[in-house]
Each structure stands twice: as structure tokens, then as C-alpha cells.
Amino acid sequence: MSDSCCPFCGLVCDDLRVAADASGARAGSPACARAARLFAAPARATPRLAGQPVEPAAACRAAAALLARAQRPLIGGLACDVTGHRAALALAERTGGVVEHMNGAAQFRNWLTFQDGGWMTTTLSEVRNRADLIVLAGTDASRFPRFFERCLAPESQFGELHRRLVVLGSGLFPEAAHSVAADLVIPLPSVRLGELCGALRARLAGRRLDADTVAGVPMVQVDALLEMLRAARYGVLVWNAAELDFPHADLAIQAMVDLVKDLNQTTRWSGLPLGGNDGDTSASQVCTWQAGYPLRTAFEASGPRYEPLLFGTARLLEAREVDALLWISALDPERVPPAAACPRIVLGRPDMVFADPPDVFIPVAVPGVHHAGFLHRMDGVMALPLQGHAPAELPSVAQALAAIQQEMNHVAT
């Protein structure tokens, strides 16, 4: 099928040619290597209890029993499509669970910034057609293999864009990832991005900075960079929260988005937060419309409770504040569940391999490969239709969760 949508990164490229036969689905050109690898998903697998094969019904019964006993399960992972997210939220509501995505640590660097001050952002087709200056801050976008090809092609509907590319950071190689050369590279550790952006804001506001360097960058270079930023007609500041993995990274992101806001006093600038891998944009969108909060939400007797600082997966498991883990990971077999002291139930891709088998493993169909569905692109605007290419003898995440809920009706309470 031509023009198929790819669920395996936040770009959700929708121009793939996917072939399917009895052996499964294969993504050909122009798929990236990641898509080619992940479209090849087996159509069957055996449910397991503590590593031992069982019938699907027995696996569902075991999962239901564990969830029925739990006071507060963590409904985590959430790597699936919108229909799966809806079912996961329904289960969380029923079990008094907490919902959190496997990429929560990265997502909440953005959400904390967003909820504190807001921001100005843009979407991929705007970038494609308007951006004349791209600043990659702490990322080379290599986790989004076709980002430059899809979003930064030279031709735009407003004529050819002579885009300039600035890279802020060290150890970043857009040349290698995308075969493009940066016009300016300012090496600095990502942990100092906030400092640099703060200095740029101060200089933009006309303040004098009594320093020779900021974040290791000579002041004269800071000023030269600022002149470039001010001269852009439509600048885009790109970051990937997953790569800003240091304490209080939300404050670095805040400095970046505040710089973007300030630059808009005289010209146009927007932020572009890269993300959306593993269905994380859809997961936050669905939870936001259904519960009001972008995940990290517990369904309590008094209603949904949102604790962005307390309800991260790692903290909940370490502090033993949850007594069961349901891990949903239907897109990438490498995203196995974290270790936990509590019982673990996994709804995972059929080719998932465990070093440490969970209590219950229910293999599920892969959205966009085995069945149709909906998935949001990283910008949250486009919800794309996923196609089913090769039917599987496996339930979708939503079907597996419905079966577990059915079993819960029979479990003695």
C-alpha cells in the first residue's frame, strides 16, 4: 500500500510504501532504517505467565486477578494508538490507577515549562515552508531520521528558502544524520543552554553583561548569534526534551521558549519541540481531553489527581507507591518494562524479548502494521490514520484491555 503512515517516530511519515504478504509487512523506500526494522513484526506469539506459555484466556485471567488485587496500579508504557490509550484510561479509571507514558521524564520537561509560562510553537509544514533560520538546540534530530528530508527541503511555496542552520551543542552531527552542513556551530554542553539563552534574552533587552564569556561562549559570539536570530524572518528553535537529560532541564527549556517569545517582539520565531515517539503525543492528548491533565494522573475516589512531580514511573516504582505495573509497549520491542518490586503485566509487541520475564506477558498486535488506528504527530495537530497491512492472530491493545476488564468482572473481590 502506498502512502502508508508510519507509527514508529513522532514524524509519523505518511508516504511509505508498505508491502504485505503471508510473511508479514515490509516497509520499502522511502522508509528510514528504523521503520524498515519495526514494520517487520511477527503475526503471532504465545502469552506467558512468568515465562511459561499459556492460553490467551489464562493470561487475561491472571492479569485481571493481579489488577483486582492492586490498590493503585501504574498503567504505564502507553506505547500504542489512540484507541489503546482510550482503553488504558478506562482501565485506570476502573482500577484507581495512575497513568504515565514511558517517555514521561522527557515529556514533563516540556509540560512543566508549558504549564508555568506557555510558549510559542509551530508545526512541521510551517517549518517546511517558512523557516529561514533553524536553531538546533542540544539535538541533531537524528532520532527523527527523515526530519530534514521531510521538513527542511529547500523548496517552499514561497520560493526557495536559503535556510541557515545553527547548532548549539557538542557531539551533534547533523551532517552525519541528515547530510546537511551547519552554517554555525556553537559547542557547549546542553546543561548550559539555559544560561546561553538567558544571556541572549538579556542582550536582546539591551542589557550589558559584565562577562567575557557566557556558558563558555565568548560574548562577541553571543552578540553575533543574537544578530542572526534578530535578522531571521521566520526562525525556528528546535529541541528534543528526551536529549536534555539533566536536572531541572525544564528551566533550560523555559529559557529557550522565553527567548522565542522575546524575539517575537520584532520578528517571527517559533519553538518546535521534537518528540512524539512511542505514541507519547497521542497518550498526552487523550488523557488531556478525557481527564484535563497530560498524564501523571491518578484516578482517585474524588476524581483525577495530577501530580507532575510525584507520578513519574521511576519514582513511583522506587518508592513502591504502586502495587502493580501494567506496561503497554506495542510499538518497539526494545521498550521492555522497568524492573519493579510489584507484579508486572506486559502488553507487548510479539517480538519482545525479556531478560527478566514479567508475571504476565500478553503479546499484542502492532498498530499501523497489524491493525488500523489513529496516531498524533509530534506537533499534536495532525492525528493521522494508521493502516492495517498484515492481520495478526493477536488482540490489539484495546481488545486485550477489554478482555482483561471482562475477566475482572468475574474475579471475586
Added chain:
Amino acid sequence: MLRLKGGRLYDPEHGVDGLVRDLYVEDGRIVAAPGPEARIDSEIDLSGRVVMAGAIDLHTHIGGGKMNIARALLPEDHRADPVPAAGGMHAGCGHAAPSTWTTGYRYAEMGYTACFEPAMLPTNARHAHLEMGDIPMVDKGAYAMLGSDDFFLRLLASGSDQRLINDYVGWTLDASQAMAIKVVNPGGISAFKFNARNLDLDEAHPHYGVTPRQVIRALARAVHELGVAHPLHVHASNLGIPGNADTTLATMAAAEGLPIHLTHIQFHSYGTEGERGFSSEAERIADAINRMRNVSADVGQILFGQTVTASGDNMSQHRNRRHASPDKWVVMDIECDAGCGVVPFKYKDRNFVNALQWAIGLELFLRVSDPWRIFLTTDHPNGAPFTSYPHLIRLLMDRGFRNAKLDEINAEAAAHSQLRSLEREYSLYEIAVMTRAAPARSLGLSDRGHLGAGAAADIVVYRDDADREAMFEKPEYVFKDGQLVVRDGRVVKAVNGALHAVKPEYDKGIEKPLKDYFDRYMTVKMEHIRVSDDEICACGASKLIPHACKGRAA
């Protein structure tokens, strides 16, 4: 068959003004009085009760990307209004940007049975339908936003034939499963992307050279010629700017006699008189509406308290960022399609500007003489959350109450306003017009908004209470498609609603240039913008209700 016995009916579509009559309901429909041999399975005695059709909100931001931005932005607002799961109803949250579930329950609990999201971006259509799919209880529909999208502006700037524009508008309605077309700050959202901060009605767009007036004219004509029931829905230029009443009057004229709906007109009825350079032009605007039969409007009343403004008009919202309370705001450029801006607001009764805005809205309600052409809205949540409608109804129906409130607001604003001199009090019949019959007629919903035989049995029963706020807050019974869903202001049965969408006729040949455009410049395929009929139920609606359009000759 169900008999609703002896209620006092307000059914303006049939000119029924408080007559005591029985209603009969069978298979989800209102049916004519059967003969004596008919079997009545159940009967409810409604003597002394007020009976109306289910209310219809034709402009309420209930679902779509910008509402989800507003929800995510305001955890502190949700925290004050948590909603637990109970009795088949989902958990969620309420107030300014309620969760989808809670939106549906609370609308139904006020006697609403249909709600229309007025600002759906075609690129965001699938998302909007997914969100609206999780709004229970009420039927839904959405207006597709056009007028700042680059494909349309290219057509207009290149002098394309109106027929081509009509085909594109028809395609957009069809592909995004929309009920009408809305234009927001015509051309202005696009101009903001080219760094313009303002775009007057006759000002040339900085890139395309076309004016907002040309945008309105082309779209109003397309909507009319395609035979879409609802007129072009216009959020005019210069929202919120003192002196914008002139723009608003010129915008009415820009339709050149074609039907046009001006939305949240309160935000567009401002003058520049007085010491503070901010005054009411409600009288001039209302006079124009009274005079021009092709114009309808909804008010966008503000009410005091915390809310959040969510709009496609990112140019205006960026300007308004300095009023953000709490101090945070989001502005977005979107997909060469449109944009959005979300700015939390706290309207204060002691603030001169806010108090005058409140008075201007009420003046408009009271000065527009024809309730068929002015609709009750707060532009939820921009002027106030929709849950304040019962309070607003009391302000309209009860002059003593209104004047008592007038005593509480900023005294200078109260002195500037002529509100106190307006004696009009809305009747129940007029309320039924503006919240039921008129929106149904405006949207072309022939079997909604009335109580005649053949209508869907969306029926609301109120206890007659001199305190109209208490009365409209808690209907005694609400029936949705014949099912009892609300009793004494509480949901007793959770149901799903349908999606209304128009299906105009247009030349599918438009897909060729459109596909070329998407292939060449966009990061998504044209085919993937399209939301198919089959997807509507997967998105969550109970069914798709298609509305055929009868094209009108040019």
C-alpha cells in the same frame, strides 16, 4: 409510546407560546397525537411545567486542538472542580476548560442536546472528531476554518474563478466532516506569520495582496452557492480593539447582502469615546443588525470570574498576551492552515474595561429586536464557561436582577452604559427562540429545535420558577432522542451523541491541484487530511447525520 401530559409548551417554530398540550414520543421521535386505541406505555404528568425542545449551542469551543492546549495549560483551574467517576459516568474535571466527558454531562444537565464547535482547523479535523467523540450526551458538529490557509489565499490572489473556490470550500466541508465554514480574522492569521500585527478590513495582506474584505466576499459567496444552511460564520478583524465597531459594520457590508453570521459580536462593538478611550457601540451595532436582514450574530457575553480564551486568532491573542491571568499563554502557527492562541483571563467586575464589556454584551442582547437573529453564547470559554448560561438567562429575563448586578460593577462603567435604561425583559418564548428554534433553523437542522411531529425527541422540562437562573440550571427532565437522560439536573443515563455534517456537491476535480499542492509543499498527504465517513464512529460519535445541500445558482 410515552405521553408527556399537560405541560406548557414553548415551541416557536410552530408559534406555540405557552399552550398546554400533550406530547407523544415513540422510537426516539415526537409523534402526532395517536387515536384512543394507541397503547401508552408510560406517562409523565407535566402540569405546571415548562416544556421546550433541547437547547442548541451554535458557538462553543468544546473540542479540538486549542481546547486541549487550554486544558493542559490550566491544572490549577481543574483542581478546584474534580469530577469522580460515578454511575456509568467517567471521571474528569470542570470549570473553564472542562474535560470532554464533563462537558457533555454538564451541557445535558442544563438541557442542551446539541453543541457546535466553531473553529475546527481542517488539518486538525481528525483530532477534533476524536475529542468530540468523547463528549457524551449531546449531538455535535463543527465549523471548518478557512480564510488564512495558504491554498485558499493562493486561489484568491491568483484571481481564480469563484467556482474553483466553491469546489475547494465544498471539499473542505466534506473532507473535514464539517457543518459550516468559519473565517477568523480573515487573512490575519496568515498575515501574522509574515510578521504583520494587525490587518484591517481593507488592508492588503503583506504577501498575497488580497484584503480581508475579499476573503469574506469569496467565502460568503461560496457558502451561499454551495447551499450550506448556516451562513459564513465570521470572527471579524480587530477583535478587542477600541474603535472596532467601524470594522464590524464594514464587515457586515462586505457580505454584499449575502447571509453572514457575526460571532461573539460583543468583542467587536467597541468605541473610543470617554476619558479612557473605550466605550460602548452596542447601539450602533444593534441598529445595523436590526436593519440588515442578512445578518445574524451571537453575543459572546462575558461574565465575571476566571476563564480562558482560546481562539484561532493568534494575531489578536498575541496582542492580548499582556492581559494573561495567570501570566502564561500559548500562541501557535499551524500547518499553513491557521493558528491558535490560548490566553487565560480573569474578568473583574471592578475593572472598567471588563465591566463595560459585560454591559455591552447585555445591551446587544436587549437592543437587537429579533431573537431569531441573535444567539445566546458566551463564546465558551472565552467570555465565560458555558455553565454560566442560566445566570445569563436570568440577566436577560429579570430587569431587577440585572440592575442589582449593575450596581455592583465598576461605577464609572455603569455610568457610561445605557443598560439601566433598557427595560426589555426576555420572555420564555424569546428564550426558546434564541436557544432552540433559531439555532436549529440557522444550521438547517429541520428535525431539531422544535416539538412538532417528526422531530427528534430532544425535550426539556423545567419547573416554572421566578428565579430563572435556578429554573434553567436544573431541568426536571431531559430526554435525548426519546430516552430520559437527566432527572432533576443530574445525568441518570449516559448516552452518546451523533455528528452532524453537511455534504455539499462540488467538483472533485479540485483534488488534482490540491493533491499536487500537498505533495509538493506539505508534510502530510491530502488523502490523510480527509476524514472519511467510516472514521466518524471509530472517532467516537454514535453515528454520522449527513445533511444534503441544495446548491444555489450564482
